[in-house]
Amino acid sequence: MASLEIPDPVVKILAVEDDPVARAVLHKALHRLGHEVIDAVDGEEAWEKLEAESVRVVVSDWMMPRVDGLELCRRIRARAGQDYLYFILLTGRDATAENQTAATDAGVDDFLTKPLDFSELWTRLRVAERILKYTTQLRQLEELLPICSYCKKIRDDQNYWQQMEGYINERTGSEFSHSVCPDCYQRVVIPELEKIKAATAAAIASKAPFAGERKP
Numbered sequence: 001m002a003s004l005e006i007p008d009p010v011v012k013i014l015a016v017e018d019d020p021v022a023r024a025v026l027h028k029a030l031h032r033l034g035h036e037v038i039d040a041v042d043g044e045e046a047w048e049k050l051e052a053e054s055v056r057v058v059v060s061d062w063m064m065p066r067v068d069g070l071e072l073c074r075r076i077r078a079r080a081g082q083d084y085l086y087f088i089l090l091t092g093r094d095a096t097a098e099n100q101t102a103a104t105d106a107g108v109d110d111f112l113t114k115p116l117d118f119s120e121l122w123t124r125l126r127v128a129e130r131i132l133k134y135t136t137q138l139r140q141l142e143e144l145l146p147i148c149s150y151c152k153k154i155r156d157d158q159n160y161w162q163q164m165e166g167y168i169n170e171r172t173g174s175e176f177s178h179s180v181c182p183d184c185y186q187r188v189v190i191p192e193l194e195k196i197k198a199a200t201a202a203a204i205a206s207k208a209p210f211a212g213e214r215k216p
Helices: 020-032 043-052 069-078 097-106 118-143 164-172 182-207
Strands: 012-016 036-040 057-061 086-091 110-113
Touching (some): 020 057, 057 118, 069 097, 086 097
């Protein structure tokens, strides 16, 4: 059992339980495993703390006042632009297959049966750590956009190359306005204007009459 107490790595965990005794047991078990623990008495308080804390794992009871475990999980899954959060739901031994299906549909990742078993908790958290590691790596890969070194077009997941503005607009809805920065104005625009002036002057000079030539 001693080997289970070695945290690798430490994870910030939100423990949600309305029963004070069960909440204390859960907090102690998570702390014993070396993790940082934040407590909440129900789903509503948990949601408020999620807005203020960078949590990666939630261990939540199912039946609670105000906001229960499933509604909390649905809210979490509905958030956009957030790192993936692993959700473990605490269930009674009499939980039916229909209940577990409903929980899975709500976005629950894993289940723990009450009363809490320390070794099962350790196992679930090890799985959570691996999943979170993979999701972080996947997000980092997605952030490494394949972009052409010459034209700056971006390749999407259908191997189609498109302008950066279109790529970002399709995924975020962002619109772009175009202008010229001071550096590019000095480096690109002014030389181009000088070329145009020189070409215009040369064209005018080529059409001017020679000295002594009479105009018709």
